[in-house]
Amino acid sequence: SKPSSFLEPSQRTAPGDLAIVLLARDTYQPITLEQSKGAVDGYAEGAVLNTRFGSFPHSTLLDVPWGSQIRASAVDTGSRGRKRRRETTGEETSTPGQETPGQDTPRQATPVKDEDDKAPTNEPAKKPIVASSGFIHLLRPTPELWTSALPHRTQVVYTPDYSYILSRIRARPGTRIIEAGAGSGSFTHASARAVYNGYPKEDGDAKGKVFSFEFNEARFHKMQEEITGHHLDGIVQIRHRDVYEDGFLVDGKSPEATAVFLDLPAPWKAIRHLSRRKRAQNGELEQDDSWTSPLDPKKSVHICTFSPCIEQVMETVTELRKQGWIEVDMVEIANRRINVVRDKVGLNAPKDKGFNTTPADVMESVSKLREVNRKTQQFHQNQPKVDVKVEAGAEQMDTDTPGTDADNGQTHSGALTEPKPWLSGRLAHRPEAEIKTHTSYLVFAVLPREWSEEEEAAALAKWPCGN
Numbered sequence: 001s002k003p004s005s006f007l008e009p010s011q012r013t014a015p016g017d018l019a020i021v022l023l024a025r026d027t028y029q030p031i032t033l034e035q036s037k038g039a040v041d042g043y044a045e046g047a048v049l050n051t052r053f054g055s056f057p058h059s060t061l062l063d064v065p066w067g068s069q070i071r072a073s074a075v076d077t078g079s080r081g082r083k084r085r086r087e088t089t090g091e092e093t094s095t096p097g098q099e100t101p102g103q104d105t106p107r108q109a110t111p112v113k114d115e116d117d118k119a120p121t122n123e124p125a126k127k128p129i130v131a132s133s134g135f136i137h138l139l140r141p142t143p144e145l146w147t148s149a150l151p152h153r154t155q156v157v158y159t160p161d162y163s164y165i166l167s168r169i170r171a172r173p174g175t176r177i178i179e180a181g182a183g184s185g186s187f188t189h190a191s192a193r194a195v196y197n198g199y200p201k202e203d204g205d206a207k208g209k210v211f212s213f214e215f216n217e218a219r220f221h222k223m224q225e226e227i228t229g230h231h232l233d234g235i236v237q238i239r240h241r242d243v244y245e246d247g248f249l250v251d252g253k254s255p256e257a258t259a260v261f262l263d264l265p266a267p268w269k270a271i272r273h274l275s276r277r278k279r280a281q282n283g284e285l286e287q288d289d290s291w292t293s294p295l296d297p298k299k300s301v302h303i304c305t306f307s308p309c310i311e312q313v314m315e316t317v318t319e320l321r322k323q324g325w326i327e328v329d330m331v332e333i334a335n336r337r338i339n340v341v342r343d344k345v346g347l348n349a350p351k352d353k354g355f356n357t358t359p360a361d362v363m364e365s366v367s368k369l370r371e372v373n374r375k376t377q378q379f380h381q382n383q384p385k386v387d388v389k390v391e392a393g394a395e396q397m398d399t400d401t402p403g404t405d406a407d408n409g410q411t412h413s414g415a416l417t418e419p420k421p422w423l424s425g426r427l428a429h430r431p432e433a434e435i436k437t438h439t440s441y442l443v444f445a446v447l448p449r450e451w452s453e454e455e456e457a458a459a460l461a462k463w464p465c466g467n
């Protein structure tokens, strides 16, 4: 079947693809693209995405390069039962600062060609599509975008945390990860991409896999639906399970995991199941030869637990120590996004609009700079030459002071070069106040592989230590 867009990206959109619609900055909507097979939901043109920026028949979202900007339907297409025709417009629709890399010619939704003015009597009632000049961008799904767009059923793990966690638990192509609970699937998608090294073949199993467990039945079913819808079956296996009681085997077999991530209210209650031998709740080894470990017997295992309170961390650390885990440490990610911009250059630019520079502001600034340069050159022609290192701010550009090429950092001597508006203005940075991350404490530990006397002797025979 079709490979997941999360794992094997295509160049263009196709029916059945999950697409992340970028509506505005940090505002996303996930949709599954549908090929029109007749009227849907009262729309003659099939499925339609309705947004506050206008209506977008899916027919206009298909077979375009990912990242394309799509214009809203420009006409009322719903009221009269007309036949539709798709057209591509060559007109420029970009707004400065909103282009997405890789975009193709922007397309306009469903301009109508009148071919038949009479509505067939058996057509369903059509909803009018309200004409709009808005647009959206169609983004290829990635785990990061899915985290921003997914329907929240629980608290989720955000990108700053999971990127660090995945590196610390050594997730790479081919790794087998155990995850509990699955929750809203944010971590599941990121880990699936990290471990992916091909789909299972008919005669064998895919090596890189995510074994996910969820106790809440409704969430389990929703997750299963999403995994199938996103073509991740075969890479992600999800089970409906209380892992505190029933552990991590899959159909009685070991997942042979080398990495574990627990995002549970009481991770310490699940740790005894992540052992190499059967252990009681108090950490004591129990004799049971039929017991199967969910871990890879030949490799060290890396674990991370994710808990919001320090009391939970203390319980977890105590349990990890009891169960033989080593190198236990705790980390908190304090992520901050820093926005680096050039400040306004125009004297009359409104100060209350943040850092956005409109084209009018730029043109005004360029003409002012030209005028300053002209006057400066005139001044220099009448003066003995001196070198001036200018530290002045943008406001000075409107004065007649010589050498005020803002803070381009240039030393002026005599003739001035053409103004460079993109280098003008003070360089400023602003930490963004609000960043979505559910702050939690991350506990990491390692369970070394077991090493017998015989293995030691065999290793020494193969690689003698020199004595």
Ligand code: SAM
Residues within 6 Å of the ligand: 154, 155, 156, 157, 180, 181, 182, 183, 184, 185, 186, 187, 188, 213, 214, 215, 216, 219, 241, 242, 243, 244, 245, 263, 264, 265
């Ligand atoms: N990591 C997930 C994500 O990124 O979307 C969010 C996990 S959510 C905070 C915790 C989940 O653990 C919940 O969905 C809850 O139902 C599940 N859970 C709680 N106890 C469990 C148990 N004993 N066994 C399995 N899952 C459990």
